[in-house]
Amino acid sequence: MKNHERLVIGIILSAIAVFIGLDLFTDARQGAAWWHLAFELAIAIGAIFGVLLLLIGAMRLRANLAIANINISEHKATTEIWRARAKTYIDGLSKAINTQLDDWKLSASEKEIAFMLLKGLSLREIAQIRGTNEKTARAQATSIYQKSNLNGRADLAAFFLEDLLG
Structure with a gap:
C-alpha cells in the first residue's frame, strides 16, 4: 500500500471513529438501547484499531527503510574501497592486455x-x-x-x- 493510500484510509478511519464517538455520546444521552450503543462502540473501536495498525505499519516500514538505507550505504562504502584497492591492478591489467594485443x-x-x-x-x-x-x-x-x-x-x-x- 502506498503512503498516500495509507493517509487517506487513516483519515477516513479517524473520521469514522470521531463521528461514531459523537453519535455514541448523543445516543447515550438520548437513552438509546444498549445493543445499539455496543454496536457503535465496536465500530468506533474497530476504526481506532485500524488507525493504530496503519500507524504501526508505517513505523515498521520507516524503520526497515532506514535499515535498508544504512545497508546500502555500507555496501557502497565497501564497493568504493574495493574499487580504490583494485584500480591500480585493473589499470595494470588493462595495460598488459593492451601490450599483448599490440604484440x-x-x-x-x-x-x-x-x-x-x-x-x-x-x-x-x-x-x-x-x-x-x-x-x-x-x-x-x-x-x-x-x-x-x-x-x-x-x-x-x-x-x-x-x-x-x-
Whole structure:
C-alpha cells in the first residue's frame, strides 16, 4: 500500500471513529438501547484499531527503510574501497592486455573487439555497439583468434585470466 493510500484510509478511519464517538455520546444521552450503543462502540473501536495498525505499519516500514538505507550505504562504502584497492591492478591489467594485443599486431578495431569479447559481449552486441554487421564482427573476431593463435573466445579469456587465477 502506498503512503498516500495509507493517509487517506487513516483519515477516513479517524473520521469514522470521531463521528461514531459523537453519535455514541448523543445516543447515550438520548437513552438509546444498549445493543445499539455496543454496536457503535465496536465500530468506533474497530476504526481506532485500524488507525493504530496503519500507524504501526508505517513505523515498521520507516524503520526497515532506514535499515535498508544504512545497508546500502555500507555496501557502497565497501564497493568504493574495493574499487580504490583494485584500480591500480585493473589499470595494470588493462595495460598488459593492451601490450599483448599490440604484440599480436591487432588493428585498432580488432583491439576494441577483443576487449569487448573479454568483457563477455556477444558478437551481436559488439556489432550493435560498433554500428556494423554481425558478420563483420564475426570476421574480425576470427582474425583476432588467428593472429593470436587461439581457438576462440574461451581461449582468449583464458589466455589473460589463467595467470590471474593462479
